Amino acid sequence: MVHSTADAGNRQVRPPTLTDRTIEAVREGIRAGTLVPGELYSVYRLADELGVSRSPVREALLRLAETGMVAFERNRGFRVVLPGARELTEIIAVRLALEVPAAERAAVRADAADRAALRTEYEAMQASVTAGDETAFLLHDQRLHTLLLELAGNAHVTRIIENLRDATRLVGASTIRKSRSLEDVYREHRPILDALDRGDAPAAGAAMRSHLESTGRLLLREAVGSGDDIGLMWTDLIE
Template structure:
């Protein structure tokens, strides 16, 4: 089944967020979006209404809409969802993935490595999202992937990238290696532990950036928010 005009409009907005074509702070109109997408006003507005539910945009009455920056508490709650969905997905993917699926995961990881080595951030981000999406797919829950895709777009608006301030693309790639290795080795505990470490590190850095790197006690505040919202979502392994 081909995607509806509304679904195509949603994906176009999400892609514009990912590649930086649409940025926080700038005012956009529904008519402007419809013209750029080559669709009528109705599917463009329907797409925006659905994106508003995810917190990605905010309407301004009679004016248009802006991309919505998530605050520190929003980010902590977003990562609570990611922890709750992606850790068990990594565990299940390691237990259930077929040889063909593992080969596909390794291919995406290799594309991620090449983008990191070439310092191609937009391409890297697309492969990063695809890698996480495959893990969710292998776990057999298509709705989990849709949820994660939506909320990852919101985190991208924080500056999405923790790269310039905290770490290189190669360092981020290296965080993904043990996830892929755990799935490939069919080791559920290794895969889920690696996923948690990656999410915990990324979430902590984004929280610090959202709070403000020049704020006193930024690291302590980041830890407090993580513990308040995200840590409860950590799902222990069966042996714990």
Template structure:
């Protein structure tokens, strides 16, 4: 048997990407504010080259906008961009939930239950940050059961692109308990090995989340239901 390969350490560019994503998640980088490439490089202790490369990759996902010779800004997606994002999430995560129901073993179900319990505890504590962390981990476990690493990275980028708006919907449109309750039918279906019920529950959860995100970003000229129908179906 060949020896196990040692995982490759992340490159400076990959470390910078993760640092910026963490900064967006925790509020260090505020949408609309202009940030200096030089200051970011100094903060991370790296040269400007990996920072520029990282920002170019993040710009491709729509998370940041680069201003030549000035710096970068975190971007909040508009309603149409959000509709496009949710269309991709529905296309990938709904069948993934069905696959998870077909493939989940006892260890997988135990891992999902651990995240569910952590989400429930975060609801009791009113801890939004902890709730969103375990929400992301739960979705990641479902994707791991069904998808390859490329799909998982795509979904992570899309979730990060909508995270700031998603946090505002929890504060203004629905409670942590509401979001938690939307996950229970998904987990019950996976526990029972019911692929059809899992895909339906995931579809309903994403539609609820997606339409709230669209309403949070919509202007007076945007018809949320029409956008959802046109892009997601």
């Protein structure tokens, strides 16, 4: 059984730092709509909104800037960035390259406890679908993917994907609502888990590929700018 605490770069047994808590606060603010993409904010204002000094806030935003989630503008402020079609396509390509082999590996390594944990998340997804709670749905979707990655046993891969996910979460949230395909996304995970149960590595990989490509296309369709040629970029980076 792979422990699920996800301590890749491992920080603290001690309480999380203010920087860590600020990172979470920003993520939450974006989820909740308090921080609007494209809008200009400042470390000053955010710092006293959160009731902390500028240092941890600045550090937190710099880390988020590394993943491309926010962008600083010198002497102006920072913005929450939502990724364009190009960036989304690139991210999907990376996820395909890393998560498909991870799924294959997971199929080989999973024991009964792992499979049970995956099922739990899967059922929680189903519950979120019927409840129409897309926030919860995305949360369990993420957890399921993360569990799979941890099963594969490569902490670097887990961290990389986690970072990329951050950059896209924003698009995902607004996308799924519109296309009301929440249930479709849910269904796509079934073949993955079934293959895991059978220990069928190739099938698990194929199912994961199919899932990522499908949701990838979905994301792109929503996030596309008029100038971007999706088909061209897709074949260029993915196929």
